[in-house]
Amino acid sequence: MSDPRRSLGAAVRRWWPVVLAVPLGAGAGAGYAAVAPAAYTANSYVVVVAQNPGEGATAVNFAQAYGRLAGQPQVLAAAAARTGRTVSALEETVRGTTSPDAPMIEITGTGPLPGDAVQAADAVATSLIAxxxxxxxxxxxxxxxxxxxxxxxxxxxxxxxxDTAVGAAAGVLVGALAMAARRRPAAAAGGPAAAVFPGQPLERQSAGAVR
Incomplete structure (x- = not known):
């Protein structure tokens, strides 16, 4: 066997867990993408306006605070009544995000249909304003x-x-862990504990190792 073929064979024997796990992980990710239910996202925007000129920093600070309140029950209760959903359902499908330097709040709603996402985002935005x-x-x-x-x-x-990329990355991780697990027994077998003389009692072996 030529050197390139010998090197290739050694690499395959060493890296086969990764070579096997990566396509399996990618296939699992692609399969999940094919069967997972679709989810739609819509964004509604709210601006915080200071009533006194020159208080832009105050508006930004309040935007941060109200952005966190967008997902709280006291805000979601009115939105739930408007949409016919429960507060807990809105908690799972709506979130508020803010910018560190702009007095704006982005309300993101998700749903199984485009109209559901739009309705959730607008309802929570309206409730937050009120x-x-x-x-x-x-x-x-x-x-x-x-x-x-x-x-x-x-x-x-x-x-x-x-999803395919995430599955492939998970395959790399699983393959690397499998390689590490295979190396540990080999490393342990080559250590000092492997130098055992047949028929020698364990106590005497330990004493010999101390000497």
Whole structure:
């Protein structure tokens, strides 16, 4: 056998767990993408406006606070009544995100249909505005709608390319762990504990190892 073929054979024997696990993981990811139910995402936008000029930093701080409140029951209760869903269902499908330097809140809704995602995002945005503006005299800021949610063109998940890549990455990890597990017994067999003389009692072997 020539040297290149011998080297290739040695590499295959060494790396076969990874070579086997990567396509299996990629196939599992692609299979998941093929059978997973579609989910759609829509975004509604709200802006925090300071009632006094020159208080832009105050508006940004309140945007951060109200963005965290977007997923709380006191805000979701009104949205749940408007959409006919439960508060717990909205907690799982709606989230609010903010920017560290802009007084804007993005309300993201997800659902099995485009209309469900739009309805959830807009309902929570409306509920958040109403909830916050009841305290505008005390906070000095007011929430106003910036843009209503637009119907998504296609599902946000599953993604065949992303799920396949994640499956392949998981295959690399599993294959590497399998290789590491195979090396441990081999390393243990080659250590000092492997130097055992047949018929020698264990106590005497240990004493000989100490000497």
């Amino acid at each position: 909830f916050a503006n009841t305290s505008s005299q005390d906070t000095g800021v007011k929430l106003v709608p910036l843009a209503r949610a637009a119907s998504p063109d296609g599902p946000s998940s599953p993604s065949a390319a992303l």
